[in-house]
Amino acid sequence: MSSIELTASQKTILRALVDLYTQRESAVKGEDIAEEVDRNPGTIRNQMQSLKALQLVEGVPGPKGGYKPTTNAFEALEIEQMDRPANVDVYLNGELIEEANVQDIDLSSVHHPELCRAEIQLRGSVRDFHEGDSVSVGPTPISKLVVEGSVDGKDDAHNIVILKIDDMTAPAEEPEH
Template sequence: MSSIELTPSQKTILNALINLHRETEDAVKGEDIAEEVDRNPGTIRNQMQSLKALQLVEGVPGPKGGYKPTATAYEALEIQQMDEPAAVPLQHEGEPVEDANVEEIDLSSVHHPELCRAEIHLQGSVRDFHEGDAVTVGPTPLSKLVVDGIVDGKDDTSNILILRIEGMKAPAGDPDH
């Protein structure tokens, strides 16, 4: 799979589009995206042209029209389309965390096994997590992956936990299904 390099503002706009689209399931108006990311609609329209050229966005004509993310958009942002974000359980020191949903698991350095880190993007605060805490994430809906790790750092503003991976389990079998 080829990875598409997006500028930070394209990522922001695409994220906004995906989130708004997830809420309504309808085409999203440029004005709504502009409001969401605090830019003017003209800027959004220009960005949408480039995102359309990358086939990340499709334009929907007509009065109910607007933009929709394509399947490629999710891949470009490496978002596993989780219909139900709460479907990924999270445990903190062995206790299930009720009010945090895992949005995304980014195994950024899996190709460096000695630096095995995972970024866990949460919906919900990471305030209660501290360095050295044990965290278990998973199983994920698609690959049934379970990640055990120790909190190595966190980004409070983006609600990201950095885990040092202690172990990963995925059920044996075809990873694509």
């Protein structure tokens, strides 16, 4: 898939849609997105037209209707769509954290090698993670991605750990024995 260049505004709106949709697992109303990103509903409707044209969003008709992201939306935002509930292991300094489960891996800055960071959003608290700790996440269910790095920062409010990536591997397909 060729990379789609989205404006900052489109990305914000698309990410809000994806977040709300993943939480609810149902179509999201334009008003809810407008509220989430602090724009007026008219702006959202206009942006949705362009996102539909890019095949990133589908309109869902009816009273329960609204918008839902297409698979392309996840790819455009480089979010690995995790089937609920995916168990993606998190190791902190080599130890498996039983109660942590990865909700989202965002590799938005991977295109800048000198800024190789991953935002790992966890279900469960990030209070045990401290700067400099070594963390390994994965393998993810779909691409079997394993991300290894050290804690560069965290956002307690959103349960996000920011990793400085040391190594990222997705194993080659192994032949079945």
